[in-house]
Amino acid sequence: MTTNHQMEAMLSAWGRADLADLSANRDRAGDSARIARIIQHAHRVSTSRQQPAHPDTSRSHRSWWWVGGSSIGVAASVAVALLLAGNPMTRPATPTAAPTLLADDDSDDMMLFALLYTPTSEEEYQL
Amino acid sequence: MHALMPANDTAAVAAETPEAVLLLRAGAGDRQAFDELAQRTARPSLALALRVLGDSARAEDAVQDALTKLWLSAARFEPARGSFSAWWRRILMNCTLDARRRLRPVTPLDDIAETADPAPDPLADAETTDLAAQVQLAMAQLPARQRAAMTLFYSEDLSMKEIADALDSTPKAIEGLLLRGRTALRDSLAYLKDEIT
Numbered sequence: 001m002t003t004n005h006q007m008e009a010m011l012s013a014w015g016r017a018d019l020a021d022l023s024a025n026r027d028r029a030g031d032s033a034r035i036a037r038i039i040q041h042a043h044r045v046s047t048s049r050q051q052p053a054h055p056d057t058s059r060s061h062r063s064w065w066w067v068g069g070s071s072i073g074v075a076a077s078v079a080v081a082l083l084l085a086g087n088p089m090t091r092p093a094t095p096t097a098a099p100t101l102l103a104d105d106d107s108d109d110m111m112l113f114a115l116l117y118t119p120t121s122e123e124e125y126q127l
Numbered sequence: 128m129h130a131l132m133p134a135n136d137t138a139a140v141a142a143e144t145p146e147a148v149l150l151l152r153a154g155a156g157d158r159q160a161f162d163e164l165a166q167r168t169a170r171p172s173l174a175l176a177l178r179v180l181g182d183s184a185r186a187e188d189a190v191q192d193a194l195t196k197l198w199l200s201a202a203r204f205e206p207a208r209g210s211f212s213a214w215w216r217r218i219l220m221n222c223t224l225d226a227r228r229r230l231r232p233v234t235p236l237d238d239i240a241e242t243a244d245p246a247p248d249p250l251a252d253a254e255t256t257d258l259a260a261q262v263q264l265a266m267a268q269l270p271a272r273q274r275a276a277m278t279l280f281y282s283e284d285l286s287m288k289e290i291a292d293a294l295d296s297t298p299k300a301i302e303g304l305l306l307r308g309r310t311a312l313r314d315s316l317a318y319l320k321d322e323i324t
Contacts, residue, residue: 007309010262010316015281017259019174034187035169041191042165045198046158052199 147204147211154201161201165194168215176223178278181267185226193222216283216293220275224294227271258319265315269308272296276304 020028146167152160169190176186196218204214266274272294279290280301287298294301 006319007313007316010258010319011277011281011309011312014178014259014262014266015278015283017257017263019170019177021257021259022174022177022263030183031173034173034183038169038173038187038190038194039162039165042169042194042198043158043162045195046153046161049195049198051154051156051202 144211146215147206150197150201150204150211150214151206153198154204161198164197168194172215172219175219175278175282176226178263178266178282179220179223179271179275180227181263181274186223189223189226190219192226193219196222213289213292216279217295220279220293221295224271224275261319262312262316265312268315269311273304273308273311276301277308280305 014022019031146164149160149164149167153164172190172193173183173186176189177183180186180189193215197215200218204211266277269277275294276290279285279293283289285293287301290296290301291298296304
C-alpha cells in the first residue's frame with residue numbers, strides 16, 4: 001500500500017511529464033508526426049470549412065417565447081380596450097356631443113314648446 | 128484587428144493571452160491566426176488527450192475534432208466572458224470524452240460495475256521504466272471521467288471549480304471523482320513506492 005505522500009508524488013510526476021514520457025514506447029518520432037498531422041488538419045479545416053455566420057450582436061437576443069408572449073399581451077390589451085369602448089360595428093350611431101338648446105329671447109314660446117313636446121324614444125336615448 | 132472587436136472586448140483582450148488574441152482573429156476569419164493557434168496548442172493538447180484516453184491515435188483524433196470545433200465556434204469567443212484556456216479546455220475535454228464513448232464496446236448490464244478498462248500489467252511492457260509512464264498505464268483502469276478529473280488536477284493545476292467547468296460538472300462531484308481515482312490507484316501503484324523518495 002502506498003502512502004498519501006507517495007501517491008501525490010507519483011501523480012505529480014505523471015502530471016508534469018512531457019508528451020513523450022507518457023507514451024509507453026517513448027515514440028518521439030510518432031508524437032512529432034501526430035503533431036504535424038494535427039496542425040495540417042487545422043490548416044485544412046480553416047481553408048475548406050466556412051465559419052457559421054456570427055450572430056448579429058446589435059440585435060437583442062430575445063427568445064421566441066418572449067416575442068410570442070409580448071405579441072399576445074399586446075393583442076389582449078387591444079381587445080380589452082375595444083370591449084371597454086364598445087364595439088363600433090354594432091353600436092348605434094350617436095352624436096358625439098349633447099344637443100345644444102339655443103337660448104331664445106322669447107321665453108314664453110320656449111316654455112310652451114317644453115310643455116307640448118314629447119321626445120321619441122330615440123331622442124330620449126340621445127338626450 | 129481591434130477594429131473587428133466590440134469596444135468592451137478590447138480591454139479584456141489587453142489582459143489576455145496571445146492565444147486569446149489569435150482566436151479572436153480566427154473568429155474574424157483570419158486563417159493564419161488559426162494556423163498559428165493550432166501550432167501553439169497541438170502539443171499540450173495531445174498530451175492532455177493522451178492522459179485521458181491512454182492511446183495516441185485516439186488522442187490525435189480527439190485533438191483534431193476539437194480544433195475543427197474551435198474553428199467553427201471561434202466567432203462566438205468573448206474574452207470578457209472567459210479565458211481562452213477555459214474555452215479550449217472545455218471543447219477539448221468534450222471531444223476527448225466523446226472519443227472514448229464512441230469507441231467503448233457495448234457492456235452487458237451485469238458488468239456495469241466493471242466499466243473501467245482492464246487493469247494494466249506493469250510487467251507487460253518491459254520498455255516502460257519511467258515513473259510517469261507507469262502511472263499512465265495504471266490510469267487505464269480508471270473510468271474516463273475520473274481520468275479526466277485526475278488529468279486536469281495534476282497536469283493543469285486547476286481548481287475544483289475550473290475542473291467542474293471543463294467537465295460540465297460540480298466542484299463537489301469533481302472531489303468525488305478525484306477521491307475515487309486516488310483510491311483505485313493506491314493498490315495498483317503500490318509496487319512503485321520504492322521509486323519515490
